[in-house]
Structures are given as structure tokens and as C-alpha cells.
């Protein structure tokens with residue numbers, strides 16, 4: 072072993088130690104072993120070793136607007152998805168989104184010589200780089216296909232595992248068709264602007280989640296691309312509404328920010344204003360959307376800060392909009408104590424802000440902030456699920472209707 076490979080191995084072990092410390096629980100043994108063996112730096116040759124073995128995503132390609140379009144996902148994201156997939160020796164695996172080829176190399180390690188891995192990449196340059204990295208590592212048995220992963224790879228089907236490593240708007244019919252009996256599809260699925268990595272197994276003509284985790288992904292390109300609408304409001308723009316699922320937007324919204332906001336405060340105080348899965352709870356409100364608030368507009372006092380810096384949860388109706396905000400009521404700059412509230416703009420702004428704070432309070436009253444989320448995908452042709460199940464959210468897509476339910480300590484409950 073030369074000095075450089077000793078360094079690499081030490082850095083991999085150190086990366087795994089830091090990952091376990093960050094998550095607070097160990098990795099599945101086979102996933103930890105694969106990540107110990109596969110040299111991530113070979114798949115991101117342009118990155119310094121410290122970045123290759125850091126805990127962040129390594130962005131490898133950006134579009135003309137500097138938006139990331141390909142990356143090696145963060146090690147925690149990669150590990151979590153592989154754990155959800157439960158890949159075993161001998162499995163036939165399809166990956167959508169080859170990116171750097173790193174995850175395909177981990178999959179090749181997990182399936183061993185008796186299994187097979189096919190990975191599909193939309194971008195020809197990215198696909199070529201993935202091929203080169205896999206050859207450089209010595210995993211040239213991985214089949215890299217250039218094309219749109221939404222149609223899968225019928226020539227190699229059926230697959231025991233299908234892993235989608237780009238954000239998907241729906242479960243493509245080809246993936247379901249190409250799934251072997253007893254197989255599992257793991258994908259980051261976007262529902263009403265919220266992303267969850269879902270491991271689905273088939274149950275008759277439906278798919279039922281066996282695990283649901285929270286994470287973010289680069290969106291899918293091609294025929295499965297995510298249809299979203301961005302609505303800029305105010306001078307900067309000061310806020311931008313991201314509206315999913317083709318929900319209609321009133322033209323009157325353009326003047327919503329003309330008057331100052333009204334506030335609704337809750338008694339909820341927390342050192343970190345994020346409450347996992349509360350987003351699905353708020354997503355039951357009509358006009359639910361994500362609101363990106365411009366930092367300069369906040370500093371200039373034109374709009375209140377967002378509760379969550381990566382996009383506050385909000386609602387819009389007619390010419391009015393409201394979003395979750397927070398104010399510091401104690402603590403320190405590093406660890407502020409935040410009071411949770413909502414701010415509303417426009418004629419119905421106060422009412423919309425109250426809807427948000429009422430639901431935020433109800434979330435804590437009814438769930439104590441601890442729920443297990445289950446997601447079921449039903450063929451779109453079937454009757455609506457709304458009268459059958461106590462659903463938190465029902466999202467209708469092209470091919471499926473997704474029914475999200477929540478249970479508190481094994482007890483089913485409705486929104």
C-alpha cells in the first residue's frame with residue numbers, strides 16, 4: 072500500500088466516524104464496509120481529498136445560471152439511501168442518475184460478482200465521466216447507459232432494486248414494470264414541494280412505503296422533470312413563491328407586498344425552529360407553497376425573515392400570501408431561542424397567517440412532534456382515496472395518486 076492510498080483509507084475511516092457522529096447511530100454493516108472500500112476521491116478527481124472525504128455533496132456540474140445539475144451526493148445521503156434499499160449479493164440493480172459513478176461502484180460492491188448494476192445518466196458528458204471513473208476504480212462491469220432514466224432499461228429488466236438518485240415528481244410506470252417480484256424502488260419523491268426518500272414495495276397494484284426519510288436532491292431532467300412555478304414578488308424580488316403540482320396562482324398576488332405585513336405569533340419557542348414532518352401537516356392547507364425570502368430584503372426591513380432559511384412554508388389565496396417566520400426571544404447568536412409565528416400580506420394576509428399558526432399549534436397538540444409517515448402510491452385510474460383513509464395529504468400526479476398518512480406511536484390519526 073503506498074502512502075497516498077494509506078492516506079485515502081485513513082480519510083475514509085475518518086469520514087465514516089464523522090458520519091456516524093453526525094447521525095448519532097451506526098451505519099448498516101454492509102454499507103459501512105462498501106464505503107470503507109470504495110475510494111470516493113477517484114469519482115471526484117477535481118476535488119481536493121479533504122472535500123472528497125468531507126460530509127458534503129461535491130458539485131461537479133452546473134448549468135449556465137450556476138445551478139448545480141450533477142454532483143456526488145453527500146455521504147450521509149448515499150448511506151441512507153443504500154440502507155433503505157437493502158441491496159444484497161446477487162441482486163440485479165438499476166440506478167437512475169449515474170452522476171460521478173460513486174454510488175454505482177458502491178452498488179457493485181454490495182451485489183458482488185453474482186449480481187449486476189446498470190446506471191443511467193441523462194447528461195452525455197456526465198455519463199462519459201462516470202464511465203471513466205468506474206474504469207479507473209476497476210468496476211468496469213457496471214453498465215453505464217446514456218439516456219432518460221424515466222424509461223428505465225427494459226433490456227436488463229427485471230431488477231431487484233431500482234434506486235433513483237435525482238428528485239422525481241412521480242414513480243415512472245417503467246420502473247414499476249421493470250421491478251422483479253419482491254423488489255424495492257427507492258427514490259426521492261416530491262409531493263407538494265416536499266421531498267422524501269421513499270423505499271416502496273409492491274402490494275398488488277399499489278406501492279407501499281417501507282421507509283421514509285428526509286433529504287434533498289437535484290431534480291430530475293427529461294420527460295420526468297418536476298413541473299414547478301416560481302412567482303417573484305416585491306422589489307428584489309423580496310420573496311419568491313415556489314408552487315408545485317400546477318396549482319393556479321391569482322394575478323392579484325403581484326400587489327400583495329404593497330402593504331406592510333401582519334403577524335400572528337404562537338407560544339412555540341425552540342432553539343431551532345425546524346420540526347420534522349410538520350411540513351406535511353401544513354401542506355394540507357389549500358394554496359400551500361414554499362417561500363424563499365431574500366436576505367437583503369430582510370436586512371432592509373422590507374419583509375420578515377423566513378422561519379427556515381432554505382424556504383419557509385407558506386400559503387397563498389387570491390391576492391394574499393403568508394409564510395412561517397420566527398423572532399429571537401433569547402439564547403445566543405450561535406444558539407438563538409426562536410419564537411415561531413407567521414406573517415401575512417394582502418387583504419386576507421391575517422387570515423392566512425392564522426391558518427398557518429393554528430396548524431403549527433395543532434401539530435404539537437396532536438402529535439407532540441413525533442410521527443411515522445407512510446406513503447402509498449395508487450394507480451391514477453383508481454377512485455380517489457380520500458373517503459377511504461385518514462390522509463394527511465393526497466397528491467395527484469400523472470400516473471399515481473399518493474396518499475400520505477401519519478401515525479403517532481403506532482396509532483393512526485387524521486389531519
Ligand SMILES: C[S@@+](CC[C@H](N)C(=O)[O-])C[C@H]1O[C@@H](n2cnc3c(N)ncnc32)[C@H](O)[C@@H]1O
Nearest residue numbers: 141143168170171174193220236237291292293
Ligand atoms: C445527485 S446526482 C447523482 C449522484 C450519483 N448517483 C453519484 O453517485 O455521484 C443526479 C444525477 O441525475 C442525473 N439525472 C437527472 N435526470 C435524469 C434522468 N431523467 N435520467 C438519468 N439521469 C438523470 C443528473 O444529470 C445527475 O448527474
